[in-house]
Amino acid sequence: MIRLNALKISYRIGGRIIGAVDGVTLTIPDGCIVGIAGESGCGKSTLMKAIYGDIQAPMYLSGGSINYGLKGLDGRPVTTDNIRKEWFRSISYVPQSSMNSLNPVTRIREQFIDFPGTDSNKKRVLERARDYIGRLGLAPDILDSYPHQLSGGMRQRVMIGLATFFQPELIIADEPTTALDVVVQKEILMLLMEVQEQMGNTVLVVSHDMGVHYQTTHKMLIMYAGRVVEYGDTDSVFADPQHPYTKMLIDSLPTIGDDSMRGVMASQSGAGGDRAYQVEPSLVEVKPNHFVAGPALDAGALA
Amino acid sequence: MTIILKTEELNKVYRSGGIVGARQIHALRDVNITVDSDKPVVIAVVGESGSGKTTLAKTLLRLEAPTSGRAIVYDNVVAGTGATQSKREFLGLVQPIFQNPFEAFSRYRPVDAYLYETARRVAGMDKTQAEAAVADALDSVGLDHGHIRGKYTAQFSGGELQRISVARALIPQPKLIIADEPVSMIDASRRMIIINLFKRLRDEAGRSFLYITHDLATAYYISDFVAVMNKGQVVEFGPARQVMSDPQHSYTRLLLDSIPTIRSRWRPRAPVAA
Amino acid sequence: MTSTFSTDPEAVVAVPVVLTTDRRGNLLWLFNIRLLIGLVILAVMGLGSFILPSFAPADPSVQATYMSNMPVSSIHLLGTNSLGQDIFWFLVFAIRNSLMLGIVVGVGVTVIANIVGLSAGYIGGRFERIVMLFVDTFITVPLLPILIILGALIRGNTSFLTVGLIIVVFGWAWDARTVRSLALSLREREFINMARFSGANTLHILFREIFPYVSAYIVVGFINVVLFAINTEATLAVIGLSKVEVPTLGSIIFWALNYNALFTGQYVWLVAPIVATITLFMGLFLTSTGFNQAFASKRGLS
Numbered sequence: 001m002i003r004l005n006a007l008k009i010s011y012r013i014g015g016r017i018i019g020a021v022d023g024v025t026l027t028i029p030d031g032c033i034v035g036i037a038g039e040s041g042c043g044k045s046t047l048m049k050a051i052y053g054d055i056q057a058p059m060y061l062s063g064g065s066i067n068y069g070l071k072g073l074d075g076r077p078v079t080t081d082n083i084r085k086e087w088f089r090s091i092s093y094v095p096q097s098s099m100n101s102l103n104p105v106t107r108i109r110e111q112f113i114d115f116p117g118t119d120s121n122k123k124r125v126l127e128r129a130r131d132y133i134g135r136l137g138l139a140p141d142i143l144d145s146y147p148h149q150l151s152g153g154m155r156q157r158v159m160i161g162l163a164t165f166f167q168p169e170l171i172i173a174d175e176p177t178t179a180l181d182v183v184v185q186k187e188i189l190m191l192l193m194e195v196q197e198q199m200g201n202t203v204l205v206v207s208h209d210m211g212v213h214y215q216t217t218h219k220m221l222i223m224y225a226g227r228v229v230e231y232g233d234t235d236s237v238f239a240d241p242q243h244p245y246t247k248m249l250i251d252s253l254p255t256i257g258d259d260s261m262r263g264v265m266a267s268q269s270g271a272g273g274d275r276a277y278q279v280e281p282s283l284v285e286v287k288p289n290h291f292v293a294g295p296a297l298d299a300g301a302l303a
Numbered sequence: 304m305t306i307i308l309k310t311e312e313l314n315k316v317y318r319s320g321g322i323v324g325a326r327q328i329h330a331l332r333d334v335n336i337t338v339d340s341d342k343p344v345v346i347a348v349v350g351e352s353g354s355g356k357t358t359l360a361k362t363l364l365r366l367e368a369p370t371s372g373r374a375i376v377y378d379n380v381v382a383g384t385g386a387t388q389s390k391r392e393f394l395g396l397v398q399p400i401f402q403n404p405f406e407a408f409s410r411y412r413p414v415d416a417y418l419y420e421t422a423r424r425v426a427g428m429d430k431t432q433a434e435a436a437v438a439d440a441l442d443s444v445g446l447d448h449g450h451i452r453g454k455y456t457a458q459f460s461g462g463e464l465q466r467i468s469v470a471r472a473l474i475p476q477p478k479l480i481i482a483d484e485p486v487s488m489i490d491a492s493r494r495m496i497i498i499n500l501f502k503r504l505r506d507e508a509g510r511s512f513l514y515i516t517h518d519l520a521t522a523y524y525i526s527d528f529v530a531v532m533n534k535g536q537v538v539e540f541g542p543a544r545q546v547m548s549d550p551q552h553s554y555t556r557l558l559l560d561s562i563p564t565i566r567s568r569w570r571p572r573a574p575v576a577a
Numbered sequence: 578m579t580s581t582f583s584t585d586p587e588a589v590v591a592v593p594v595v596l597t598t599d600r601r602g603n604l605l606w607l608f609n610i611r612l613l614i615g616l617v618i619l620a621v622m623g624l625g626s627f628i629l630p631s632f633a634p635a636d637p638s639v640q641a642t643y644m645s646n647m648p649v650s651s652i653h654l655l656g657t658n659s660l661g662q663d664i665f666w667f668l669v670f671a672i673r674n675s676l677m678l679g680i681v682v683g684v685g686v687t688v689i690a691n692i693v694g695l696s697a698g699y700i701g702g703r704f705e706r707i708v709m710l711f712v713d714t715f716i717t718v719p720l721l722p723i724l725i726i727l728g729a730l731i732r733g734n735t736s737f738l739t740v741g742l743i744i745v746v747f748g749w750a751w752d753a754r755t756v757r758s759l760a761l762s763l764r765e766r767e768f769i770n771m772a773r774f775s776g777a778n779t780l781h782i783l784f785r786e787i788f789p790y791v792s793a794y795i796v797v798g799f800i801n802v803v804l805f806a807i808n809t810e811a812t813l814a815v816i817g818l819s820k821v822e823v824p825t826l827g828s829i830i831f832w833a834l835n836y837n838a839l840f841t842g843q844y845v846w847l848v849a850p851i852v853a854t855i856t857l858f859m860g861l862f863l864t865s866t867g868f869n870q871a872f873a874s875k876r877g878l879s
Contacts, residue, residue, distance in 0.1 A: 039490040181351035182517065186561040190569065208491055211563030218572065235572075238565060252492040254524035255564055256547050262524060263495020366770065391776070399774055406767040411789035417775045424776025471775065 001069045002028040002051065002170070002202070006281065008063030009043075009050045019062070020046040022226030023281030030169075033196055033203045035217035035234065037210060037249065042223040044206050048174050051204070052093050053083030070169060092163040094173040098155035102147040108158055109143035112165065129165070136161050136191060153184035157191065164195055171196075171203045177212065189216050210249055214238055219289075222246050224277050231283060232290030242292040245277040304339040306378050307479070307511055308346060308363075311335060313372035313383070315358050330358040331369070332535040338528055343511040345501060347522035347543065349558070350532035356515045359532070360483045363513070364399050377478040377511075394425045398472035400482040404464035404489070405456060413453045414464070418471045425475040440470040443508065444500060462493040469500060473510070480504075481513040486521065498525055519562055523547050531555045612867025618860030622853075626673035637666040638824050646843060658846045659836040668849055671824040672857065675807045678741045678825070682806035685745040687799045690752035695783050695791070697753070698760025709757065715750035723747060724809065728818025737823045740813065744806050752798050759791050793872040800865040804858060811854065826854045 009021040021043045028034055036044045046059065055061060061080065068078040070090050078086055087093075095101045102111060112129040113122050130140040136157050147155060156176065163171055173192065177185040193216055196203050205216060213220050213234060221231040222245065230243045241247045248265040279293035286292050315331040334355070338346055350356045361367040362382050363374055373383025376397055380386045388396070401407055408414045415437060422433035438448040444466040456464065465485060472480050482501070486494040502525050504510045516522055522529055526543040531554065539552040550556045635642050641661035649656045655664035697708040724743060763769065763786075772786050807826065813819040814827025817835075821828040829850040838847040 039492060182519075183351065183557060183561045186563070186569065189563070193570065209563060210491070211565055214565040215563045215569055248492055250565070252495050253565065254495070254498075254520045255566060256520055256523045256559065256562070257566075261499075263492075263499055266492045266495050364774075394774060394776060399770070401767045401770065403767055407771050409768045409772075409786050409789065412785065417771060420772075420775040420777060425774075468771075471771075 001030055003067040003069070004028075004051075004064070005067065006064035007047075007050065007066065008061070009046050009055070009059060010062040012058045012060065017062075019226055020059075021050065023064070024226075024228055025064075025282065026221065026228060026231065028202065028204070029219070030202050031200050032218035033193065033205060033216055035213035035220035036204060036206045036223060037208065037213050037220055038223035039208060041225075043226040044223050045174055047223070048172050048204065048206055050080075051170075052091065052172050053080060053087070054093075055080070068170075086168075088163070088168065089166050090168050091170040091172070092166070092168045094156075094159050094163045094171065094176045096175040096178055098152070098159045099147065101159060102155060104147055107144055107146055108150075111158075111162060112143070129161075132165060133158075133161055136195075137187075151184075152180050153188065156180060156184075156188050160188070160191060160195065164199065167199055167201070169201050171201060172206075173203060174206045175208070176205065178207070178209075185212075192216065210253055222249065224279065227279050227281050228283060228293060229277065229279050230290075230292045232287070236287060236290045240287070240290075242286055242290065243277075243279075304341055306375055307338045307340050307344055308513065309337045309375040310359075311373050311375075311383075313359070313362065313374055314370045315355075315362060315367060316370045329535050331355045331362065334359065334372070334535075334537055336530055336537060336540055340527075343505050343509045344527040345505055345512045345514055345525050346528045346530065347514045347516060347526035348530045348532060349516055349519055349522050351517055351558075353534065354532040355535040356532050357483060358535075360399075360481050360513070360515050364397060364481055365393065391425065391427075394477075395475045396477055397479050397481060398475060398477040400465070400468050400472055400480060400485045402484040402487060404461045404468065407464060407468050408456045410456055413455055414459070414467050415448075415451055415453070418467075418474060421471050421474045436474050437470075440473045441467070443473060443504070444470045445496075446470065460493075461489045462496060465489060465497055466500070469497070469504075473504070473508070477510070479511045479513060481515070483515045484517070485514075487516070487518070494521065501525055519547070519558060520564075531558065609867055609870055611863050612871060615860050615863030615865070615867050618856060619864055622672055622857055622860060623676060626669055626676060629669050630673060633666050633669070635663075635666075637662050637670050638822055646841075649845065655845050655849050656843075658832070658838075658843065659841070660832065664846055664849060667824050667829060668853055671826050671829050671850065672853060674737070674824055675810065675826045675857070676803075678737070678810055679803035679807040681738065682741050682744050682748065683799050683803040685741075686749045686752060686802045686806075687795060689745070689749040690798075691756050691791070691795060693749070694753040694756025695760045695787060698757035699764055699783055699787060700779065701761075701764070705757075709754075712750045712753045712757075715747065716754065718747060720744070720747045720809065721812070724813055725816070725818060728813055728816070737820045737825075740810055740819050741806065744809055748802065748805065752802065755794070755798070756791060759794060760787060763787050763790055793868070797865050797869050797872070800861055800868070804861045804865070807857070807861075826850050826857070 004024050004026045007021055007024045008019065011018045011020060024047065036047065038044045049055065049059065050061070051066060066080055068083070070078040070086070072078050072082060072086055072090070076082070078090065083091065102108070109126060109129065113125055126143070130143060133142060134140050138154060138157055138161075142150065142154065142158065150158070160176075176192070177188050180188060189212065192203065192205075205212070207213060217234045219232065220234045220237055221228050222237075222243070223229065224245050230237060230241065230246045237246065238250065241250055251265045252263050254262045278296040280296055281293070283291035283293050313331055313334040314329075317328040317330055319326050319328060332355075338344060348356045348359060358367065362369050363376065365382060369383050371383070373385060374381050379388060379396060381388065381393065381397065408417060418437045418440065419433055422428045422436045423430075426436065428436055441448050441451060446463065446466055451467065459467070469480075486497050489497065498521050501512050501514065505512060514522065514526060523543060529539075529541065529543045529546045530537050531539040531546065531552065533554045539546055539550065539555045546555065547559065550559060639662070643653065643657045643661050643663060645657055645659050645661045647653055647657045653663050653665065655668065658664055658667075693708060693712065697705045697712070724740075724747075727743060769782060769786055772782050777785070810819060810825060811827030811830070814821055814825055815830050815834070817831055819825070819827060821831050830847065833843070833847040833850070836843075838844070
C-alpha cells in the first residue's frame with residue numbers, strides 16, 4: 001500500500017518556483033489498477049515521476065513524503081531516496097513514447113540482458129525472455145530485431161514486457177497508449193489488464209482519456225491544478241461524479257449513439273472556470289470509497 | 304444539388320529511397336467519394352495513422368499533386384487534370400485548419416498579422432474593410448479583437464490559437480474548410496468548444512467542413528457524412544448515423560469496437576484484492 | 578524568489594511563460610559575461626580605430642616621418658620602427674583597415690549567402706539543385722592557394738579592397754550551404770503553410786516568415802566571416818601578397834619580419850600587432866559565441 005502524505009513537488013525555473021503537485025494525501029491500495037485522470041498541467045505526470053522516484057533538478061520534493069510499504073533487497077524499507085535501486089525490480093515504468101526509451105542501436109534482447117542484478121547466466125535470461133515475450137503476443141524473434149523495425153504497438157508490448165519481467169509490485173504507466181492507434185490501444189490495454197490480473201500487482205495508469213479509465217481501472221483519481229479533486233471506485237465516479245470538474249470531464253465526451261449536446265459545461269466554465277475548480281488538498285469521503293475535495297477556501301489568493 | 308466534394312480515382316504514390324531499392328508508398332488508392340447536397344455539410348474522414356486521410360487533405364489543399372485522378376470541390380476542379388483555378392480563386396474556395404495550434408503561427412509575428420494578410424491579399428479588402436472583417440471573424444469564434452491585437456503565439460492557449468486559426472480561415476468566406484485533426488492536440492474538455500463551433504458555423508454561416516480525424520466519437524457528433532479509410536482506400540462511406548450504427552465493412556466494425564467508450568466494458572472487471 | 582502557482586507547469590517547463598505583454602520582454606536574456614566582454618573589446622578597438630585616426634599627427638604609412646627605432650615614450654606611445662614610422666599610429670590605422678575589410682567582406686558574404694541559401698532551401702526542386710551545384714563547386718575551390726596564386730601574379734599592384742572582393746567571391750559558398758539547410762527545415766513547418774493560405778507570395782514568406790528564424794544564425798555567421806576575412810588578409814599580408822604599404826595587421830607583421838625585428842631587439846614592433854590581432858580575434862570570438870549562447874538559451878527556454 002502506497003501512502004502519499006501531503007506531497008508537494010515543485011520546479012525551480014529561472015529564479016521562480018512553480019508548484020506542480022500541491023498537497024496530495026492518498027492511500028493507493030494493492031492489487032488493483034488505479035487511473036489518474038486530468039488535463040495538461042494538472043500535475044499527474046509529475047506525481048508519477050515522484051512516485052517512481054525520478055526526482056531530479058529542476059524538480060524537487062518541496063513537502064510531504066511517500067511511504068512505499070515495500071522492503072528493498074537489503075531488507076530496509078524503501079524510501080524516496082533509495083527507490084532507484086528498486087527500479088525494474090519492485091517498481092517499474094511504462095513510458096508514453098517507447099521510441100525514446102529503447103536503445104535504437106541495440107537489439108531488443110540486449111535490453112533484457114542488460115538489467116542490473118539479472119541472472120548472470122545470459123542464456124537462461126534470454127530463454128526466459130523469449131518465453132515471456134511469447135505470452136505477451138509477440139513472436140519470439142522480436143528479440144533479435146532493432147526497435148525501429150517494429151511497429152509502435154509491438155514496441156509498446158516490449159516495454160510492457162520489460163516493465164513486468166521481474167514481476168514488480170508496482171507498475172507506473174504514463175499515457176501508455178496515447179501515441180498508439182485506437183485498435184492497437186485496445187490490444188495493449190487488454191494486455192495490461194491481463195498481466196495485472198495474473199500478477200496481482202498494482203498498476204497506476206495515467207491518461208487524459210476518460211474512456212481508457214472506464215475500461216481499465218478499478219479506482220480512479222482526478223487531478224486539477226496539482227491537487228486531487230475526486231478519488232473513488234471507477235464505477236462510482238462515473239455513475240455519480242461529485243466534483244464539478246469531474247462532471248465537466250465526463251460531459252465533454254461525445255459517445256456514438258448519443259445525440260445529446262456535449263461540451264456545454266466546458267464552454268460555460270470559460271474564464272472563471274479555473275477558479276471554480278480549485279480545491280483544498282484534503283479529501284472527504286462522501287460515499288463509501290468515494291472521496292471528493294472541498295472547494296478552495298482562499299481561491300483569491302492563488303493569483 | 305451542388306457537388307460539395309467529389310474525388311475521381313484519386314491516387315497518390317510516394318517514392319522513397321534512392322535510385323537503388325526505392326520503395327513505393329501508395330498513400331491514396333482509387334479514392335472515390337461523392338457528396339452532393341443543397342445545404343452545407345460536415346464530411347468526416349476517419350482512419351488511423353497511415354490510412355491516407357492526411358494525404359487526402361494535402362491533395363485537396365494543393366499541398367501535394369495527385370499521381371492520377373482528380374478532385375472537385377463545390378463544382379470546381381481543384382486537383383488533377385483540369386484544375387484551372389488561380390491561386391487566389393482557390394484560396395477563396397478552400398481554407399485549412401491544421402493540427403498543431405502552437406506551430407500555426409510564426410513565433411516572431413503577432414497572430415493577427417495573418418488575419419489581416421488574409422483579408423488584404425486573399426479577400427482583396429482595403430484597410431478599413433480588413434479591420435472590420437478581422438473583428439467579425441474573431442467575434443464569430445468567440446474572441447475579442449482587442450484582446451488578440453498585437454499578441455504573439457506564446458501568449459495564448461492551444462484552444463485559443465485554434466480558434467484564431469478558424470477565424471483566419473473564415474475571412475475569405477471559403478465554401479469548404481478542411482480541418483486536419485484540428486482538436487487532437489487540445490485538452491479533452493476544450494475540444495468540444497471547437498467542435499461545437501464547427502457545428503455552429505455550418506448551421507449559421509453556411510460553411511462546409513472536411514473533418515479529418517482518428518476520433519470516431521467526435522466524428523459521429525458533428526458529421527453528416529463519414530468516410531472510413533484504411534491503407535489508402537475508402538472502405539466505407541455514407542451518412543454518419545448510418546455508418547456508425549450499422550457498419551458494413553469489417554474494418555469499420557473493428558474501429559468502432561476499439562473505442563474506449565464509457566457505456567460498456569470490454570471485459571468484466573476482475574474483483575479487487577481488498 | 579516569488580512563488581507562483583501556475584496551472585500549466587508542464588507548459589512552463591517546455592515554454593517559458595511570457596509574463597510580460599510585449600514580445601521579447603527586456604533584452605536581458607541577451608547578455609551573458611562572454612558576450613559582454615566580447616562587445617567591450619570590439620567597442621574599444623572599433624571605436625578607437627575609427628575615431629582616433631582623425632587625431633593622427635601624420636599619415637603613418639609614410640616612411641621616414643620620424644627617427645627610426647626610437648623607444649617607447651610619451652610622444653611615440655609604442656616607439657618607432659626601422660622605417661621611421663610611429664608604431665602606435667600605424668597600429669591604429671591597421672586595426673581600422675583590417676576591421677573595415679572584415680566588415681565589408683562580412684556584409685558581402687552574408688548578403689549573398691543568405692539570398693542564395695534561403696531561396697534555394699525554400700524554393701527547392703530544380704532551382705535548388707542547380708544553385709547547390711554552383712554552391713558546391715565554389716566550396717570545393719580552396720581559397721588560400723587561389724589567393725596566393727593571384728597575389729603572386731599581381732604582387733601588390735592590386736587595391737586593398739580587391740583582396741576583400743576575392744575573399745567574398747570564394748567565401749560565400751560555405752555559409753550559403755548552412756543557410757540553405759536551415760531554410761529546408763523551416764519549409765516544412767506549419768506556419769509556412771498558414772502564410773501561404775493567407776495569400777503570401779514566396780518573397781514575403783522568405784523575409785517575413787523564415788528570416789526571423791534564421792536571424793540568430795546570421796548574426797553569428799556574420800561575425801565569423803569578419804574573423805575569417807581579417808585572418809585571411811593578414812595571412813596574405815604576412816607572406817607579402819597583399820598591398821603591404823597599406824597598414825593592416827598583417828602588413829605590420831610583414832614589415833617587422835622583413836626587418837628582422839626579432840633579431841634587432843625591436844620587440845614592440847612585432848609583439849604589438851600580434852597582441853592587437855589576438856585581442857581583436859578574442860573580441861570577435863567571444864561576441865560570436867556569446868550571441869550563440871544567448872540565442873541558444875533563449876531557444877532552450879522557448
